[in-house]
Structures are given as C-alpha cells and as structure tokens.
Amino acid sequence: MGTRSVIHVRETEYGAEFVSIYRHMDGYPRVGGRDLKEFLTGYRIVNGVPLSLSGCVACGVHRQWHEKRDHEFVQPKVANGPGDLASQLVTAYKRQHDVYLVPFNVEQWPSYHYFVWLDGDWLEYDHTKNPAKIMLKCVRRHDDKVLYSGPVDGFDPLCEAINV
Ligand SMILES: [Zn+2]
Numbered sequence: 001m002g003t004r005s006v007i008h009v010r011e012t013e014y015g016a017e018f019v020s021i022y023r024h025m026d027g028y029p030r031v032g033g034r035d036l037k038e039f040l041t042g043y044r045i046v047n048g049v050p051l052s053l054s055g056c057v058a059c060g061v062h063r064q065w066h067e068k069r070d071h072e073f074v075q076p077k078v079a080n081g082p083g084d085l086a087s088q089l090v091t092a093y094k095r096q097h098d099v100y101l102v103p104f105n106v107e108q109w110p111s112y113h114y115f116v117w118l119d120g121d122w123l124e125y126d127h128t129k130n131p132a133k134i135m136l137k138c139v140r141r142h143d144d145k146v147l148y149s150g151p152v153d154g155f156d157p158l159c160e161a162i163n164v
Contacts, residue, residue, distance in 0.1 A: 005112040009086040018086035034157035045132035
C-alpha cells in the first residue's frame with residue numbers, strides 16, 4: 001500500500017490552482033517532502049525569462065536551437081511565473097515518479113497534501129533585484145495537522161517526527 005499524496009501548485013496560498021499532482025508512493029515528508037524540496041530549491045521565478053537564463057544547463061544552448069544535440073535539453077531552474085513552475089514540476093515528476101494529474105478538489109484519500117505557491121505577486125518579480133520566494137505547506141490528512149508552512153528552504157523532511 002502506498003502513502004498517497006497530492007502536490008497542489010497555486011498562485012497564492014488559497015488562490016487559483018494550476019495543477020494537482022497525485023503521487024501514489026512515498027508521500028510522507030521524509031521522502032515526498034524531501035523530493036519536492038529538492039526540486040524547488042534553487043528555482044528563480046521571473047516575469048519573462050531573459051535569454052541569459054534560459055540555456056541548457058549542460059551546454060548553454062537555448063531550447064529553440066537545441067534539438068540536434070547529442071543530449072536532451074537540461075532545464076535550468078528558472079520559471080516564468082507559477083504556471084511555468086507547475087508545468088516543469090509535472091514534467092520532472094513524470095520522469096521520476098509514479099504520478100498522475102487529478103482534479104484539484106480531491107481531499108479525502110491522500111494521506112498528505114503539499115501546497116506550493118509564491119509569496120506575492122510574481123508579476124513584480126525580476127531575476128536580479130526581487131526574486132520570488134517559493135512557499136511550501138505540508139498537511140497531514142488524518143488530523144489536518146500542518147506539519148510545515150513557510151519558505152521551501154526551511155522545510156525539514158523530518159518535520160513529522162517533531163510534530164507528533
Ligand atoms: Zn544542452
């Protein structure tokens with residue numbers, strides 16, 4: 001039996017939802033939360049990706065001119081707003097984990113819910129002066145306990161052991 005979880009990417013904490021990703025296995029914070037933190041850490045959220053930030057991590061070539069290379073495009077950790085972040089999360093997770101998209105109002109059956117959002121109006125962010133902070137909340141379903149809520153950098157995958 002898997003430990004089921006759903007990752008919700010939202011515009012704000014309680015705002016419009018871009019995507020809900022269902023992960024069948026290993027949803028508890030020690031693994032599911034850890035993986036999510038690892039994915040999100042280091043991301044820069046921008047409003048309009050400058051060419052200087054959009055090249056392949058391996059070779060520097062822009063995606064548009066990358067197709068004839070001997071390797072797959074390696075996505076830089078840059079997202080053009082929350083919708084781009086959400087689609088990159090789906091792409092990366094589908095390659096690595098057993099995940100599906102689900103309707104955003106599922107509440108009953110996953111054991112853990114993870115919420116990802118940005119701490120303000122992303123349209124005001126730029127990649128140099130005013131980077132967006134990515135926020136993460138982890139809720140355990142059976143007692144609705146918020147195991148963590150705050151900047152993703154501060155998330156501790158062992159939070160469940162502390163918040164018994
Ligand atoms: Zn490349």
